[in-house]
Amino acid sequence: MGEPVVQVLGGATLADRSKDALAVAFVALLLGIPMVGLTTVDQGGTLQVATRWPILAAFVLAVFAGRLVLRYLADRLGERRVRRERSLTSSDQRRTAGGRRMIVRVGWLAFIGALLLPIAFSDNRYVVDTATTVLIYVMLGWGLNVVVGLAGLLDLGHVAFYAVGAYAYALLSTQFGWGFWVALPVAGLIAAGFGLIIGWPSLRLRGDYLAIVTLGFGEIIRVILINWTEFSGGPNGITSIPRPTFFGLPFKPPSDEPTFASFFGLEFSPVHRIVFLYYVILVLCVLTNVFVTRLRRLPVGRAWEAVREDEIACKALGINVTNVKLSAFVLGAMLGGVAGVFFAARQGFISPESFTFNESAIILAIVVLGGMGSQLGVVLASLVLVLLPELGRDFAEYRMLLFGTAMILIMIWKPGGILSKREPTLRHAREEGRP
Amino acid sequence: MNVVKNKKWESGKCMALALQQLINGLTLGAVYGLIAIGYTMVYGIIGMINFAHGDIYMVSAFIAVSAFTLLASLGITSVPLALLTVLLLSVLFTSVYGWAVERTAYRPLRGSTRLAPLISAIGMSIFLQNMVQLTQGARVKPIPPVVVGGFDLYASEGFTVHLAYSQLLIVIVTVALMAAFSYVIGKTSFGRQQRACEQDPTMTALLGINVDRTISLTFMLGATLAAVAGVLVTVYYGVVDFYIGFVAGIKAFTAAVLGGIGSMPGAMLGGLLIGLVEAFWAAYLSPEYKDVATFSILILVLMFRPSGLLGRPEVEKV
Amino acid sequence: MSERQPLLAVDRLTMRFGGLTAIDDLSLDVHTGRITAVIGPNGAGKTTLFNCMTGFYKPTVGSVRLNHPQRGTLALEALASHQVARAAQVVRTFQNIRLFPKMTVLENLIVAQHNPLQEASRFSLAGLLGLPSYRRAETQAVEKAVRWLTRLGLIDKADLAAGDLPYGTQRRIEIARALCVDPILLCLDEPAAGLNPRESAELNALLQSLVRDDGLSILLIEHDMNVVMNVSDHICVLNYGRKIAEGTPEAIRTNPSVIQAYLGEEEDERYDGDKGAAR
Numbered sequence A: 001m002g003e004p005v006v007q008v009l010g011g012a013t014l015a016d017r018s019k020d021a022l023a024v025a026f027v028a029l030l031l032g033i034p035m036v037g038l039t040t041v042d043q044g045g046t047l048q049v050a051t052r053w054p055i056l057a058a059f060v061l062a063v064f065a066g067r068l069v070l071r072y073l074a075d076r077l078g079e080r081r082v083r084r085e086r087s088l089t090s091s092d093q094r095r096t097a098g099g100r101r102m103i104v105r106v107g108w109l110a111f112i113g114a115l116l117l118p119i120a121f122s123d124n125r126y127v128v129d130t131a132t133t134v135l136i137y138v139m140l141g142w143g144l145n146v147v148v149g150l151a152g153l154l155d156l157g158h159v160a161f162y163a164v165g166a167y168a169y170a171l172l173s174t175q176f177g178w179g180f181w182v183a184l185p186v187a188g189l190i191a192a193g194f195g196l197i198i199g200w201p202s203l204r205l206r207g208d209y210l211a212i213v214t215l216g217f218g219e220i221i222r223v224i225l226i227n228w229t230e231f232s233g234g235p236n237g238i239t240s241i242p243r244p245t246f247f248g249l250p251f252k253p254p255s256d257e258p259t260f261a262s263f264f265g266l267e268f269s270p271v272h273r274i275v276f277l278y279y280v281i282l283v284l285c286v287l288t289n290v291f292v293t294r295l296r297r298l299p300v301g302r303a304w305e306a307v308r309e310d311e312i313a314c315k316a317l318g319i320n321v322t323n324v325k326l327s328a329f330v331l332g333a334m335l336g337g338v339a340g341v342f343f344a345a346r347q348g349f350i351s352p353e354s355f356t357f358n359e360s361a362i363i364l365a366i367v368v369l370g371g372m373g374s375q376l377g378v379v380l381a382s383l384v385l386v387l388l389p390e391l392g393r394d395f396a397e398y399r400m401l402l403f404g405t406a407m408i409l410i411m412i413w414k415p416g417g418i419l420s421k422r423e424p425t426l427r428h429a430r431e432e433g434r435p
Numbered sequence B: 001m002n003v004v005k006n007k008k009w010e011s012g013k014c015m016a017l018a019l020q021q022l023i024n025g026l027t028l029g030a031v032y033g034l035i036a037i038g039y040t041m042v043y044g045i046i047g048m049i050n051f052a053h054g055d056i057y058m059v060s061a062f063i064a065v066s067a068f069t070l071l072a073s074l075g076i077t078s079v080p081l082a083l084l085t086v087l088l089l090s091v092l093f094t095s096v097y098g099w100a101v102e103r104t105a106y107r108p109l110r111g112s113t114r115l116a117p118l119i120s121a122i123g124m125s126i127f128l129q130n131m132v133q134l135t136q137g138a139r140v141k142p143i144p145p146v147v148v149g150g151f152d153l154y155a156s157e158g159f160t161v162h163l164a165y166s167q168l169l170i171v172i173v174t175v176a177l178m179a180a181f182s183y184v185i186g187k188t189s190f191g192r193q194q195r196a197c198e199q200d201p202t203m204t205a206l207l208g209i210n211v212d213r214t215i216s217l218t219f220m221l222g223a224t225l226a227a228v229a230g231v232l233v234t235v236y237y238g239v240v241d242f243y244i245g246f247v248a249g250i251k252a253f254t255a256a257v258l259g260g261i262g263s264m265p266g267a268m269l270g271g272l273l274i275g276l277v278e279a280f281w282a283a284y285l286s287p288e289y290k291d292v293a294t295f296s297i298l299i300l301v302l303m304f305r306p307s308g309l310l311g312r313p314e315v316e317k318v
Numbered sequence C: 001m002s003e004r005q006p007l008l009a010v011d012r013l014t015m016r017f018g019g020l021t022a023i024d025d026l027s028l029d030v031h032t033g034r035i036t037a038v039i040g041p042n043g044a045g046k047t048t049l050f051n052c053m054t055g056f057y058k059p060t061v062g063s064v065r066l067n068h069p070q071r072g073t074l075a076l077e078a079l080a081s082h083q084v085a086r087a088a089q090v091v092r093t094f095q096n097i098r099l100f101p102k103m104t105v106l107e108n109l110i111v112a113q114h115n116p117l118q119e120a121s122r123f124s125l126a127g128l129l130g131l132p133s134y135r136r137a138e139t140q141a142v143e144k145a146v147r148w149l150t151r152l153g154l155i156d157k158a159d160l161a162a163g164d165l166p167y168g169t170q171r172r173i174e175i176a177r178a179l180c181v182d183p184i185l186l187c188l189d190e191p192a193a194g195l196n197p198r199e200s201a202e203l204n205a206l207l208q209s210l211v212r213d214d215g216l217s218i219l220l221i222e223h224d225m226n227v228v229m230n231v232s233d234h235i236c237v238l239n240y241g242r243k244i245a246e247g248t249p250e251a252i253r254t255n256p257s258v259i260q261a262y263l264g265e266e267e268d269e270r271y272d273g274d275k276g277a278a279r
């Protein structure tokens, strides 16, 4: 782009900027005519064209004004950044150390908050329920983060592994009577097996092939789930999936067998189960976090990042790049599967509708927006992406549109993601205040 | 195709069914091929998968629906005139979309990390899908048949082989377009620049060729082919929804890989093969799993012949 | 092992890209404990030779044999690139530096020790549990990295992101990283490119000490004649993929076809080190 010259000279004139904005507005007009200006509506069985010229006009005007303002701001910001970069060098080191301590502190705070949340909202099942949903996305995000954020592999079908885990648990429990805690690792391993089958042929090739293969795989799993009725119940899905029990004690109204409430001498309340489920996913999340954070500091973890940074250099150093990628991909698949098990157990009902491409896109958005490779970033992004649609129906409608836009903008603005500050896995110099 | 009248009714029916699937498969394949060329060209020149390409095709199908409806309400009844107008309108607007996608989502990321343009592309795909869903509605859009009728190639008791005019149209337009396209790539100066950029963008830039412009034109050309495919599909099926780009995109990409990514004749060949596989699979095995078949092909090709049928083995420049 | 057997024998190697023959029937021996230099004008096929040796390109014709002191004779052209480094202990650097830019210098060097560390971590299990065996292996790996960093004068950069450092420093990091793989043959692709005269003198000393004190053998691609003429024991000159001369620095300096090849291309590259380096 030719802008830098203009910036150094102290910004373009208003005429230049208007001319530029006019050109952009013209493109917006061309783009807008068929989509904004025209639409077709169903009138008594046949389509009729409906025009929306005022909206189109507003759209084009908004683009014009927006471009004008943005360019002005960009020029100003550009100047300031140049000035700042000149003055900034030595304080960098100290700032990163501070930032790291800050992140650790925020992480602990978030954890304590999560731990106390059901106690604070013990009478509000809606809050606990939503928090559970957030944690499911956190878990999915952390799984995908290993693949995308650490190993730099684009997996567009993460939801497929989520589906495999969910259906594996649903079938194991409804058909064979397996319990939640036994099925959990098994379903995780099944999902990992699928990861192996998909990853093995596609990971040996150029990076981008994986993206399209996973995209296709996600779609295929869905097609199979819809059509193979005897196996998966087809579009109706699988119902009455057993809920997890508290070490064998079910969460049920009082009956002959001992229940959670009767065993602890409590009065039965449906909230018990909701709170219990919340703690189950919290435990799963914590385990995942500890596991992934530790792996990152081990040879595999470093190799993931190294492969993301430069595959060719890895090969020249004797690293089997395919195996490294495969390990990340399979681990991601397994974590997705585990999340799926929990999802099935929590809902008690699953159908192919829960596993569409949109879901994969949301998980990817969580990873990308949060900061690729950043565990805390995933938590924040999950919070935002789950809570915002809860705030209003309007937003829910525009949600995916905004996700798509955000993904593009963030890649342009910060290709590493918003929280992209990377923490080294080991240091030579010992820092004060750190073991 | 020579259809031998067989005495045995069963085998005659068998042949007829096969012939019918051949026609259907080639029609479908031509459409996939047109979309696949867009993937292959973009991949060739900037080495990325343009995930939004399938959605560009979907956008063009919606433009076609609006345009056909508009023309009908204006009382234009001449089919050739309507077709031509819709093709032109669709190509015009869709190529602007192709241009804008590259300009906004990919160009700022040139020279960024390997992952960034891919994520941006998937973001663009999500954006386009949902933008269309919001502005045009989530429901399926049916239009009245534009090109009606056809002729029977072969008829025997209870079974006919039918070639619809719309199918003929698809084949003719595709062949004509491919001829024009080969000329553009092979003989014009744009084609030379395009091929030069594919081989070595840095060197091409040093020779004073505007690489940015060539890339933009490549996107517009890819969008043009996708636009034609979108119009043809609208005519052929008569229904359109915002999700068609997703599945068609995956299939067309599979076609591009099968033919050898980077190779334009390969893309068309791959498209035809995918169309045939799909038609025959749907007829003889199970229609529900035709998408599974295409996808399995993708995996098999990647495993056993990653450079595709007509592609050259890729030597990663170190 | 006989004294005369070469460490590495390139035999009748040819590499074609479509119509272009980048390497044409090249034979070359590299001997243990020596610095062998490959020189030649731009596009002569030097980097392609490295790529064929290290598994990145599959040569069209010919073989590359390594006589490993412990592991017998290995056919490098048939090995995958990571196997060349791992099994054959032939490690290379790249003409256009390839570090892991976001990782720290120390991490770069630890990644180079991936294979032994991965073994010690036993599929990450020992590592996850923090078993002493793994801890010891990690400490040793860090010690080795620190040793090389100290020796190459990089120790104060250990915790900085490799991608943010100056060019000359990055070149040294890449060499240090390659050394962490424990090579028996180190292949350096233009290590002096972009170095200033002082840095390039330091490089000379380093290369000589690696051979003398650490028992390494080195194959060197270099344009900087100050480096090539001062440190090489043996020089091989390529032009258009063919070997046009071979011998000691003195012999090469006066060889008419070499002078011809260079004069035909760039006037004074033979003696003007800085120009070659500035490329």
Ligand SMILES: Nc1ncnc2c1ncn2[C@@H]1O[C@H](COP(=O)(O)OP(=O)(O)OP(=O)(O)O)[C@@H](O)[C@H]1O
Binding pocket: B315, B316, B317, B318, C017, C020, C022, C040, C041, C042, C043, C044, C045, C046, C047, C048, C049, C095
């Ligand atoms: N992957 C490839 N595909 C096609 N041609 C290639 C490839 N790799 C190298 N070449 C060509 O082979 C020839 C030799 O290139 P090479 O990089 O080996 O030269 P070099 O001797 O290292 O030159 P320099 O001193 O500039 O580094 C060049 O003409 C180059 O364009």
Ligand SMILES: [Mg+2]
Binding pocket: C046, C047, C048, C095
């Ligand atoms: Mg070279």
